[in-house]
Amino acid sequence: MPFQIPDSLILPALIERPFSMHYDFSDDDAARYRLDEQVGFLLRKASQRHLSIFSQNLSALTATQFAALAKLCELGPTSQNALGRATAMDAATIKGVADRLRARDLVTAEPDPVDRRRHYLIPTEAGRALYAELAGSALKISTETLAPLSDKERETLLSLLAKMG
Amino acid sequence: MPFQIPDSLILPALIERPFSMHYDFSDDDAARYRLDEQVGFLLRKASQRHLSIFSQNLSALTATQFAALAKLCELGPTSQNALGRATAMDAATIKGVADRLRARDLVTAEPDPVDRRRHYLIPTEAGRALYAELAGSALKISTETLAPLSDKERETLLSLLAKMG
DNA sequence: TCAATACCATTTGTGTACCAACGAATGTGA
DNA sequence: TCACATTCGTTGGTACACAAATGGTATTGA
Numbered sequence: 001m002p003f004q005i006p007d008s009l010i011l012p013a014l015i016e017r018p019f020s021m022h023y024d025f026s027d028d029d030a031a032r033y034r035l036d037e038q039v040g041f042l043l044r045k046a047s048q049r050h051l052s053i054f055s056q057n058l059s060a061l062t063a064t065q066f067a068a069l070a071k072l073c074e075l076g077p078t079s080q081n082a083l084g085r086a087t088a089m090d091a092a093t094i095k096g097v098a099d100r101l102r103a104r105d106l107v108t109a110e111p112d113p114v115d116r117r118r119h120y121l122i123p124t125e126a127g128r129a130l131y132a133e134l135a136g137s138a139l140k141i142s143t144e145t146l147a148p149l150s151d152k153e154r155e156t157l158l159s160l161l162a163k164m165g
Numbered sequence: 166m167p168f169q170i171p172d173s174l175i176l177p178a179l180i181e182r183p184f185s186m187h188y189d190f191s192d193d194d195a196a197r198y199r200l201d202e203q204v205g206f207l208l209r210k211a212s213q214r215h216l217s218i219f220s221q222n223l224s225a226l227t228a229t230q231f232a233a234l235a236k237l238c239e240l241g242p243t244s245q246n247a248l249g250r251a252t253a254m255d256a257a258t259i260k261g262v263a264d265r266l267r268a269r270d271l272v273t274a275e276p277d278p279v280d281r282r283r284h285y286l287i288p289t290e291a292g293r294a295l296y297a298e299l300a301g302s303a304l305k306i307s308t309e310t311l312a313p314l315s316d317k318e319r320e321t322l323l324s325l326l327a328k329m330g
Numbered sequence: 331t332c333a334a335t336a337c338c339a340t341t342t343g344t345g346t347a348c349c350a351a352c353g354a355a356t357g358t359g360a
Numbered sequence: 361t362c363a364c365a366t367t368c369g370t371t372g373g374t375a376c377a378c379a380a381a382t383g384g385t386a387t388t389g390a
Contacts, residue, residue, distance in 0.1 A: 029300035035235050035252065038307045040215040040228055042326035045253050047212055048347085049330060050205040055348090063205055064376060070200050081338060087200065088210050091339065093377055100375085117338040117385045135194035142203045148329050157329075160322045161207035164313050165214055213377085220378090229346060246368060256369070258347055265345080282355045282368040 050145045057144070058137045060130065064089070066138060068097045069106060069123065073131045077120040079112065106130060215310045222309070223302045225295065229254070231303060233262045234271060234288065238296045242285040244277065271295060 035041050054063045061069065064087075071087045072078060078086070084094030098121055101107040106127035112118035123131070146154045200206050219228045226234065229252075236252045237243060243251070249259030263286055266272040271292035277283035288296065311319045 029304055030235075030238065030297040033235060033300045033303060035232055035239070037323070038303070039310050039323065039326075040212070040219065040307065041232060041253070042323060043208060043212045043215055046326050046329050047205070047208045048253060050208055051347090054205065062375070067200055067206060070195075070198060073195065074200070079338075088206070088213060089376085090378060092341080092379085093375095095340070096376075115338080115386070119339085132195040135198045138198055138203070139194055142205065145204050146329070149325060153325055153328070156321060157325045158202070158204065158207060160314060160318055160325070161204070161211050163318070164211050164311070164322075216377085227345065244368075254346085255348060257349085257371085260370070261346075280356070280368080284369085 050141075053144050054141050057141050058134055060134060064093075064097055065101055066131075066134065068094065069101060069127055069131050070135070070138070072107065072121055072123050073128055077110070077122045079118040080109075080121055083121055101127070215306075218309050219306050222306050223299055225299060229258075229262055230266060231296075231299065233259065234266060234292055234296050235300070235303070237272065237286055237288050238293055242275070242287045244283045245274075245286055248286055266292070 051063055054066075058066065067087050068083060068089070072083055075083070075086060080094055080098055081091055083098070084091055087094070089097065098107060098109075102109060105124055108122050108124055109119045110122060112120055146157070149157060216228055219231075223231065232252050233248060233254070237248055240248070240251060245259055245263055246256050248263070249256055252259070254262065263272060263274075267274065270289055273287050273289055274284045275287060277285055311322070314322060
C-alpha cells in the first residue's frame with residue numbers, strides 16, 4: 001500500500017498541459033490531496049487517542065501537567081523557562097501549567113539568589129508523592145496507547161518519532 | 166552540561182528504605198519513567214514540528230482550517246457535525262473552525278430541507294479556489310515534515326500511525 | 331564602562347480541543 | 361401514537377499552544 005506518492009507521479013501531469021489555466025497546477029494537487037493520508041492529520045489523531053487514554057487512566061492531572069511535574073522531579077529545581085524547554089512548552093504555556101501546579105501546591109517557586117530574573121520551580125512533598133503515585137499509571141498509559149502495535153512496531157514507531165525531532 | 170540526571174542520583178534514596186512505605190511500588194515506576202521516551206511526548210513534539218512547518222509554508226489558513234476546507238471540498242455539502250467527524254474534531258471544535266471559515270467566505274451554510282436540525286456546509290468558489298491554490302503547499306508540508314526520514318521510514322511511520330487509529 | 335544584545339517572566343490575543351449541559355428536532359419501539 | 365433515546369447545533373468553561381509585545385535583569389564586547 002503506497003502511502004507516499006513519489007514525485008514521478010506528481011510532476012508529469014502538471015508539465016504536459018499546453019496552456020496554463022487558473023488552478024491547473026493546484027487542481028492536480030487538490031485532486032491528489034487526501035487528508036487521511038497526511039502526517040499531520042495522523043499525528044493529530046494519534047495524539048487525540050493518547051490524550052483520551054491518558055485522561056481515562058489518570059484524571060488527577062492533565063498530560064501536560066504530569067509531564068511538567070515529572071520533568072521537574074527528574075531535574076530538581078529548575079527555572080520556569082528551562083522547564084518549559086525540557087518539556088517542549090513555550091514560555092506562555094509553561095507559565096499557565098506552572099501556575100496550575102502551584103495552585104494545587106504540587107510545586108513551589110523560590111527566587112534565584114544569583115539571577116533576579118529567575119525563580120526556581122521546586123516540587124513539593126505532595127508533588128513528589130503524587131508523581132510517585134501516578135508514574136505507574138503513566139507507564140501503563142504509554143503501553144495502552146501503543147496497544148494496537150506489536151512489540152517490534154512499538155520500538156520502530158518510537159525511534160521514528162524520535163528521529164523526526 | 167548534563168541534561169539528564171542519571172538513575173544513580175535518583176534511585177538510592179528510594180531503594181535503601183528498609184520498610185515498604187506509601188509509594189514504594191510507584192517510586193520504582195517514578196524512577197523508571199522518562200518523559201522523553203513516552204509516546205505521548207514524542208507525538209506532541211512531532212505535531213509541534215509539523216504545525217511549525219505548516220504555518221511557515223501556508224500562512225493563509227491554520228492546519229485545522231485547511232483540513233476542514235480540504236475535507237469539505239472532498240466530500241461536498243456536509244453537515245457540520247459530520248464534517249467534524251470526518252476531520253476528527255468534536256462538535257464544539259468544528260463549530261469554531263466552521264465559523265472562522267464562514268467569516269472569510271470560504272464556506273457557506275444552507276439549511277437542510279429534510280432535517281431541520283441540520284445545515285449543510287458548502288465550500289464557496291473562493292473556498293474551492295483557495296483549496297486548489299494551497300493543496301500543493303500542503304503536500305510539500307507533509308514531505309518536509311517527514312524530511313528527517315528515509316522513504317521507507319516514512320512509509321513505515323505513516324502505516325504505524327494509521328494502525329494506531 | 332556602557333551600549334547592544336540576550337534572557338527571564340509576564341501579558342494579551344487568537345485558535346484549537348474537549349467536557350458538560352441545553353433546547354430543538356428526529357428517530358425508535360412498544 | 362407516544363414516551364424514550366438519539367442526534368443536531370450551540371453555549372460556557374477549562375486547558376493547551378503560540379505569536380507578539382513588555383519591563384526587568386544579565387551578559388557581551390568594543
